[in-house]
Amino acid sequence: MNVRHFLIGVALPLLLVIASGCDRQQKVSADTPKTLTLILGEENTEGFDPTLGWGSYGNPLFQSTLLKRDADLKIVSDLATKWELGDGQLAWTVKIRPEVVFSDGSPLTARDVAYTFNTAAKAGGVVDLSNLQLAEAIDDSTVILRLKHPDITFIQHLITLGIVPEKLHGPGYGRKPIGSGPYKLVRWDEGQQMIVEANDRYYGIKPSIKRLVFLFSTENAAIAAAMAGKVDVLGVSSNLAGQKIPGMTLHVVKSVDNRGLMFPMVPDTGRKTPRGLAIGNNVTSDIAIRKAVNYAINRQALVDGVLDGHGRPAFGAVDDLPWDNPEIRFKDNDPEKAKAILEEAGWRDSDGDGVREKDGKKAEFEILYNTKDSLRQGLALAVSDMLRPVGIKAVPRGENWDRIKDELTHAFVIVYGFGGHSPLEMYKLYHSNGPEPMYWNAGFYVNPVVDNYLDQALRAPSFDEAIPLWKKAQWDGKTGISTPGDASWAWLVNLDHTYFINQCLDVGKSQMEPHGHGWPITANIDQWQWTCK
Amino acid sequence: MITQFLLVKTFRLILLIAAVATLSFVLVSSSPVDPVDAYVGAAMLRISPDQREVIAKRWGLDRPPVERFGRWAGQMATGNFGVSTIFNEPVLSVIGKRFITSFWLMALAWSLSGALGFGLGLIAGAREDTLLDRSIRLYAYTMASTPTFWVGMILLMIFSVSLGWTPVCCAWPPGLSAEQATLWQRLHHLLLPAITLSLIGIAQITLHTREKTIEALRSDYSIFARAQGESTIGIVFRRALRNVALPAVTLQFASLGELFGGAVLAEQVFAYPGLGRTTVEAGIRGDIPLLLGIVLFSTIFVFTGNFMADLIYHLVDPRLRKATGAIS
Numbered sequence: 001m002n003v004r005h006f007l008i009g010v011a012l013p014l015l016l017v018i019a020s021g022c023d024r025q026q027k028v029s030a031d032t033p034k035t036l037t038l039i040l041g042e043e044n045t046e047g048f049d050p051t052l053g054w055g056s057y058g059n060p061l062f063q064s065t066l067l068k069r070d071a072d073l074k075i076v077s078d079l080a081t082k083w084e085l086g087d088g089q090l091a092w093t094v095k096i097r098p099e100v101v102f103s104d105g106s107p108l109t110a111r112d113v114a115y116t117f118n119t120a121a122k123a124g125g126v127v128d129l130s131n132l133q134l135a136e137a138i139d140d141s142t143v144i145l146r147l148k149h150p151d152i153t154f155i156q157h158l159i160t161l162g163i164v165p166e167k168l169h170g171p172g173y174g175r176k177p178i179g180s181g182p183y184k185l186v187r188w189d190e191g192q193q194m195i196v197e198a199n200d201r202y203y204g205i206k207p208s209i210k211r212l213v214f215l216f217s218t219e220n221a222a223i224a225a226a227m228a229g230k231v232d233v234l235g236v237s238s239n240l241a242g243q244k245i246p247g248m249t250l251h252v253v254k255s256v257d258n259r260g261l262m263f264p265m266v267p268d269t270g271r272k273t274p275r276g277l278a279i280g281n282n283v284t285s286d287i288a289i290r291k292a293v294n295y296a297i298n299r300q301a302l303v304d305g306v307l308d309g310h311g312r313p314a315f316g317a318v319d320d321l322p323w324d325n326p327e328i329r330f331k332d333n334d335p336e337k338a339k340a341i342l343e344e345a346g347w348r349d350s351d352g353d354g355v356r357e358k359d360g361k362k363a364e365f366e367i368l369y370n371t372k373d374s375l376r377q378g379l380a381l382a383v384s385d386m387l388r389p390v391g392i393k394a395v396p397r398g399e400n401w402d403r404i405k406d407e408l409t410h411a412f413v414i415v416y417g418f419g420g421h422s423p424l425e426m427y428k429l430y431h432s433n434g435p436e437p438m439y440w441n442a443g444f445y446v447n448p449v450v451d452n453y454l455d456q457a458l459r460a461p462s463f464d465e466a467i468p469l470w471k472k473a474q475w476d477g478k479t480g481i482s483t484p485g486d487a488s489w490a491w492l493v494n495l496d497h498t499y500f501i502n503q504c505l506d507v508g509k510s511q512m513e514p515h516g517h518g519w520p521i522t523a524n525i526d527q528w529q530w531t532c533k
Numbered sequence: 534m535i536t537q538f539l540l541v542k543t544f545r546l547i548l549l550i551a552a553v554a555t556l557s558f559v560l561v562s563s564s565p566v567d568p569v570d571a572y573v574g575a576a577m578l579r580i581s582p583d584q585r586e587v588i589a590k591r592w593g594l595d596r597p598p599v600e601r602f603g604r605w606a607g608q609m610a611t612g613n614f615g616v617s618t619i620f621n622e623p624v625l626s627v628i629g630k631r632f633i634t635s636f637w638l639m640a641l642a643w644s645l646s647g648a649l650g651f652g653l654g655l656i657a658g659a660r661e662d663t664l665l666d667r668s669i670r671l672y673a674y675t676m677a678s679t680p681t682f683w684v685g686m687i688l689l690m691i692f693s694v695s696l697g698w699t700p701v702c703c704a705w706p707p708g709l710s711a712e713q714a715t716l717w718q719r720l721h722h723l724l725l726p727a728i729t730l731s732l733i734g735i736a737q738i739t740l741h742t743r744e745k746t747i748e749a750l751r752s753d754y755s756i757f758a759r760a761q762g763e764s765t766i767g768i769v770f771r772r773a774l775r776n777v778a779l780p781a782v783t784l785q786f787a788s789l790g791e792l793f794g795g796a797v798l799a800e801q802v803f804a805y806p807g808l809g810r811t812t813v814e815a816g817i818r819g820d821i822p823l824l825l826g827i828v829l830f831s832t833i834f835v836f837t838g839n840f841m842a843d844l845i846y847h848l849v850d851p852r853l854r855k856a857t858g859a860i861s
Contacts, residue, residue, distance in 0.1 A: 035708055037707060037708065045619050045620050045814065046619060046620060046621040047620075047621060047622075049621075052621065053576070056576065056579070057575070057576070122587070123591070124584075124587040124588045124590060124591030124592075125588070126572065126573055126574075126576045126579075126580065126588075127584075128579055128580050128581050128583075128584040130581055130583045130584050130587070156579075171621075174621055175622070187710055189704075189710075189711065189806065190620075190630060190631075190806060191631070191634075191806025191807075191810055191811070192702075192703045192704060192707075192804075192806040193703065193707050193708070195708065195710070213707055213708045215702065215703070215707050216804075217701075217702045217703070217804035218801075218804055221689075221701050221702045221803070221804045224689070224693060224694045224701040224702075225701045225702060227694060228693075228694070228697060228701060230701075230707065402565045402566070402567075403565075405570070406565070406567075418578060420578065420579070422579070424578070424579065425578050425579075428578045429578070434582075436582075438577075438582075439577050439578060440578065515575055516575050
């Protein structure tokens with residue numbers, strides 16, 4: 001066979017096959033617009049078992065929950081028709097909606113609810129039900145969840161824990177989830193894709209999009225796929241949101257996914273945690289420094305410069321959530337005020353090197369950030385520039401994340417990110433802590449007044465009645481965790497989460513999203529619709 | 534004799550596995566990655582220290598390392614590889630699922646690089662110091678010093694993104710099940726990762742074969758054949774080929790280890806759901822049972838490769854077949 005024969009006999013037909021193969025694929029996607037293809041970040045490799053934590057970040061999709069949050073984050077009913085906290089805030093009595101069935105047709109009763117809660121408490125997954133004493137079904141439609149101690153934030157579990165069928169639940173459940181949610185799992189090719197179809201037996205409003213395909217791939221591959229027109233919904237980090245993808249529009253969702261500077265609140269006296277981690281910092285333990293940092297920073301400039309405009313200034317850990325206290329807002333980008341605060345506290349630049357000092361120590365500290373996170377690096381660098389004119393020398397330093405959390409977290413200013421849908425987070429960040437707190441109040445902040453508000457909030461008789469207490473902990477007119485009070489953090493920005501979506505897709509009003517970009521956008525996926533013919 | 538050969542090999546394999554398992558366990562246990570931390574991830578504020586203990590207990594991390602290793606080794610001896618922490622599934626089942634996908638990738642890449650590399654090496658050797666030889670050598674040296682993932686990214690950018698000829702991800706078209714996907718579609722998705730892997734694998738075998746061919750062409754029997762009027766092509770195919778094939782076979786089977794390593798990188802780049810990507814995840818997220826399982830599996834895999842090379846030697850080389858005493 002000579003070269004010409006080879007070309008005609010083998011190569012040409014091969015090329016034709018390649019060309020026709022590509023052609024056919026494009027036709028398939030054009031003829032079946034009912035399938036929605038999404039790339040929303042990482043795969044839950046463990047499977048879809050709520051008792052191990054599936055769905056605790058948003059929406060379990062295959063299972064349904066007792067309560068849920070609507071687009072404004074108000075708590076509304078889902079499986080529960082009535083819910084009451086009683087017995088000295090130690091027992092939730094929940095009435096279950098009648099005639100709900102799982103996707104295999106078997107009925108969902110209070111026994112399944114009790115089983116789910118009891119199992120999740122012991123399962124050792126990413127659900128912390130350690131406060132649950134026992135869940136028991138009184139009859140088919142009533143379940144009582146008994147707590148060990150009063151904690152109003154327990155309601156978060158009623159909102160996020162998907163109910164599993166007692167009869168079908170076992171070690172293999174995560175790979176074959178059966179639930180009562182709007183969708184059911186058709187197949188899961190691990191590492192690659194998950195195919196999902198509407199659950200005909202769903203008791204709520206049936207979703208209008210009947211078939212979803214979730215792809216799992218890296219960000220680069222995801223964008224390549226979107227460019228090739230193979231994807232309808234794609235989560236991208238905000239630095240990639242500037243590009244144009246044909247046929248897609250940018251959908252921007254507000255979030256409480258915040259970034260801020262955590263200050264060590266106590267002086268360094270050589271004290272160590274039981275594991276041997278150093279505690280405290282002699283500069284940031286001075287409230288004047290912390291306040292000056294807070295007032296000097298230009299947060300809008302951080303949003304514009306570091307986040308490319310995809311975000312908003314942050315003033316607290318819970319901005320714009322129902323328990324956010326609007327009175328903690330202040331005018332930032334105010335170097336004069338920062339200077340005045342420092343002068344008054346005795347921080348003066350007597351040797352003319354541009355850095356203030358007091359009692360022989362310089363107004364100088366390091367800002368640590370995770371080396372792998374370019375956004376946090378950008379924030380640290382920008383903040384350092386903003387503090388120099390007021391006479392504070394903040395030196396940005398990239399560090400290995402494991403070293404930050406295992407060695408340095410109690411003695412250095414660190415760029416952290418938080419943001420969740422439960423006020424529990426605020427409690428953990430600011431309530432006085434144990435001897436080995438890890439992330440929980442890593443700066444060793446203690447204010448008895450704040451502790452008191454936070455403890456009262458936990459013991460509140462209802463979620464709504466706790467809200468004023470959460471607000472007072474932030475600022476009660478005299479003291480609080482926020483900048484007008486103890487200035488225990490310098491919160492910087494709240495990110496926007498950016499998604500590219502098919503221009504023929506209406507995703508409704510998205511919830512304000514927690515820390516974690518991607519999956520939370522599916523919170524209202526049962527209401528999404530195609531708008532083009 | 535063949536039983537003795539097998540016995541010696543089996544004994545070596547067991548020793549090797551024991552050594553590899555111990556070393557890997559020591560390495561993994563002293564890694565700074567905290568499996569519980571990696572598992573909890575962004576939920577860290579919602580998970581109390583009490584709950585962390587429950588998680589650690591579920592995985593047996595509450596016990597001292599030596600005891601854990603003892604228990605693991607005991608279970609291993611009975612064929613129980615344990616349960617992967619990040620997949621919450623038996624390790625063998627995770628490896629089984631992923632290896633099938635990887636297998637086709639590696640098989641295709643391996644055959645391609647073997648056939649092409651051997652062919653190119655023969656040509657380059659036969660045409661020593663011509664332009665052809667120099668081009669082939671340039672290619673081989675370039676590829677030998679190029680990282681797999683980089684080649685993968687370049688190919689992905691050219692053929693998948695710019696030209697749109699090949700798919701950007703996955704083992705078959707999204708939205709279809711494995712059974713629905715046609716053989717052609719699966720090959721189409723396999724093409725680019727396999728080419729990436731083989732492009733690099735070609736280099737070694739080409740250079741090696743080239744050297745051996747040149748050696749063979751300068752041997753007494755080649756000169757004798759040439760003196761009798763045999764052409765270069767004739768010498769290469771009728772005299773040198775069989776001598777050159779032996780080292781090539783060894784090299785090709787010994788390269789299974791590199792193939793495995795290359796697959797890890799290629800699968801990362803092409804979002805190809807094979808064992809390579811799983812290995813990376815197990816490492817990053819501190820899944821000790823899975824990582825040890827994969828390490829042992831790859832040990833056996835590479836060992837089998839070398840074993841096959843030995844075996845094929847005995848089948849192919851008539852000198853070894855006769856000298857039975859030389860087996861070991």
